[in-house]
Amino acid sequence: MASSTPPTLSTAKPYQNHHIHHPHPHRRTHNGHTSLHPPPPRNPTTTKPPNPIPTTVAAAPHHRNPNFTPLSSSKSELAADFSGRRSTRFVSKMHFGRPKAGGSVRHSVSAEEALQQLIRASGDDRLVENVLHSFQLKLCGSDDYNFLLRELGNRNEWSMAIQCFEFAVNRERRRTEQGKLASSVISVLGRLGKVELAKKVFETAVSEGYGNTVYAYSALISAYAKSGLCDDAIKLFETMKLSGLKPNLVTYNALIDACGKGGADFKRASDIFDDMLSNGFQPDRITYNSLLAVCSGGGLWETAMNLFNEMCYRGIEPDIYTYNTLLDAASSGGHMDSAFQIMAEMTAKNVMPNEVTYSTVIRGCAKSGRLDQALSLVSEMKYANIRLDRVSYNNLLAIYASLGRFDEALNVVKEMENTGFRKDVVTYNALLDGFGKQGRYDKVKELFNRMKNERVPPNLLTYSTLISVYLKGGLYQEATEMYKEFKHEGLKADVVFYSEIIDTLCKKGFVESSALLLDEMTKKGIQPNVVTYNSIINAFGQSGETSLSVDDKREIVRLGNGDKKVDNRNEDRIIKVFEQLASGHLNIGEKGSKEIICVLGVFRKMHELEIKPNVVTFSAILNACSRCSSFEEASLLLEELRLFDNQVYGVAHGLLMGHRENVWVHALSLFDEVKRMDSATASAFYNALTDMLWHFGQKRGAQMVVLEGKRRQVWENTWSDSCLDLHLMSSGAARAMVHAWLLNICSIVYEGHELPGLLSILTGWGKHSKVVGDCALKRAIEALLGSMGSPFRVATSNIGRFISPGPMVTAWMRDSNTPKLLVLEDDRAYPQTSKLQPIIL
DNA sequence: CTAGGGTTAG
Structure with missing residues (x-):
């Protein structure tokens, strides 16, 4: 391999990311709507921690300040590629079934009676039908039915809600009333995570001629949002515009919400925001709250702060949602000093912290190792008479368990149970993980049994935790058993499940096996992500007796390229690998030379799969560089990588070469x-x-x-x-x-x-x-x-x-x-x- | 239409 060899990657434009010279990379115009200047530049050399609190909240509410850009583009692309989200998975954050509060009392007394009877009839379709019939004449219009639908939704009675909807819509002649019913049930189904059903209702409604309303579209967009289906939401939004319907503020807000819940790049959300502005809509509090959520999901603390200031500037008062979301952005980014400032600020503004506030900040403290502060917040919370809820308890016991402080963890469990919360799967998973990490396999087995005895069904996470605990401890027999049980329960593996196993195998030196699993997951339609690849790249950078042999590395690259000859459709490689481990028939890669071309191969593969490398990839690559046998090899590797991303690797390469004067800027x-x-x-x-x-x-x-x-x-x-x-x-x-x-x-x-x-x-x-x-x-x-x-x-x-x-x-x-x-x-x-x-x- | 919880890389 020579540095003069042109890259084999035809699509990669050399130095394509060379945008660092632009004095104002953020500035742009949008559809002729000239925007605005970036927010006042912050001095990057400042040593003061950023002040999250707006200095001027004065201001005319709906007056556009020409000096204020909607933050939208206040961010270049590097951070988006490179920031490394907290999680590559979003579905776990979904909280379906959050109750919806009723608005004004527009429903009749009969509707309340009907609800009671329906609840009693739950599970029996004919009985439900009878109740609906008996109330048919007493219920007036969509107000009553919407009340019923909403309340059934709050009780997780989605099936009855559909039945009720169909009953009502068939007896309604007026299109607009039918449309209201449809939007209502779509929204109910969406909140319960039944997005497929919601879609079906929507499609029927459209084809029957009463679903073509902005309300129905917004409701389905929101349903997509709640299931993290951002792409579907945006697609639906486009369809809606094409069909001639004008989105309203709620539609836009729902769409931005979808970006946050679906883990979209901030850019996408800010484009929607700009679109909204250029169509003449003024953002409201919910718009900003939703945008803030996009930032917190994407780890964009500074952007979040700018947004917060911007909304204050526009005269929109932050509420508890705003503060809690902002706190999440700060806490999850490790900016705890700012988080405490914000908490003080909200109290001063009489937006009182609640259990969500506390658990957010407590978690942030624990994550950044500030245990004392986390615990004193718990006391503060109790002192302020804010009762710990299920999340707070699970949060707290997980902190203790992860530190191996089991007595304290179990005391929290006791307190939680005394307060009336039974242990749930989150509780158990935290305990299993904690005991497992300390090698307390006896306790792990005991807890797992107790969990089943108490009828708390183990889930994907439980098994994933147990399998990696056992693998790490070399208890291969147990790992195999767990995997078999997992399959027997009919649970589906996902990218995290595979990645964790792959990482563990890599770390233990069983690289060939992990390459087999990488291949298998792809064949099963589970796409590896940046984390999966980072685990593998890290294996190149690791030292000690578990480092890879050249053959191992070749194997990874070969499999990564998908040229696997063997076709074993029904074979379960996880079982095969685990059983080989259990019988001691697997070799650990011997200590070998570092073949840099393999790292490059893996990197190319990522590029082909359009998996964006992030800063962890960069660290892993640099660690691999550090283990190169020579300076020349390392510089060659970086030279090649510049073709993928010159900003990042160009700087690393330049500094390595000693081209300091040219590179420093x-x-x-x-x-x-x-x-x-x-x-x-x-x-x-x-x-x-x-x-x-x-x-x-x-x-x-x-x-x-x-x-x-x-x-x-x-x-x-x-x-x-x-x-x-x-x-x-x-x-x-x-x-x-x-x-x-x-x-x-x-x-x-x-x-x-x-x-x-x-x-x-x-x-x-x-x-x-x-x-x-x-x-x-x-x-x-x-x-x-x-x-x-x-x-x-x-x-x-x-x-x-x-x-x-x-x-x-x-x-x-x-x-x-x-x-x-x-x-x-x-x-x-x-x-x-x-x-x-x-x-x- | 808006807020916090458990899993993978460092």
């Missing part, structure tokens, strides 16, 4: 994009990039990257004059950072200032080690500090901390050799720049 734009992402995503990016640079001796480049990350607050609270916190950093990033920090200390000393009494460097346990006590980061830092002859020593009280008295550091700094040791250089620089030029901090 591009790097800064890339960092700007990364800054839009949630903190975990952003830090992973910086960690991977720095690691690779450090690995190949481009240490000054690594240091520049790390300082840029620090400036942008990628790692929270990284340093002060007395303490350097490295616990969120990879080992390359951490080492580059140690140099930078010590240089800063050095300049303090040489400026004649006194150092603090005690200086410390925190490594924690090392973020990248899932093994407690592994301390890879700590060891790397220990070696570095030792090699420089520094006075830092491991603290006796905390082995993840290095300390030194200030005066000893001062003395060390005054040693004429020390400053030289601290300055980093690149091994390669093109063009050769003057060496030993100290970094300006």
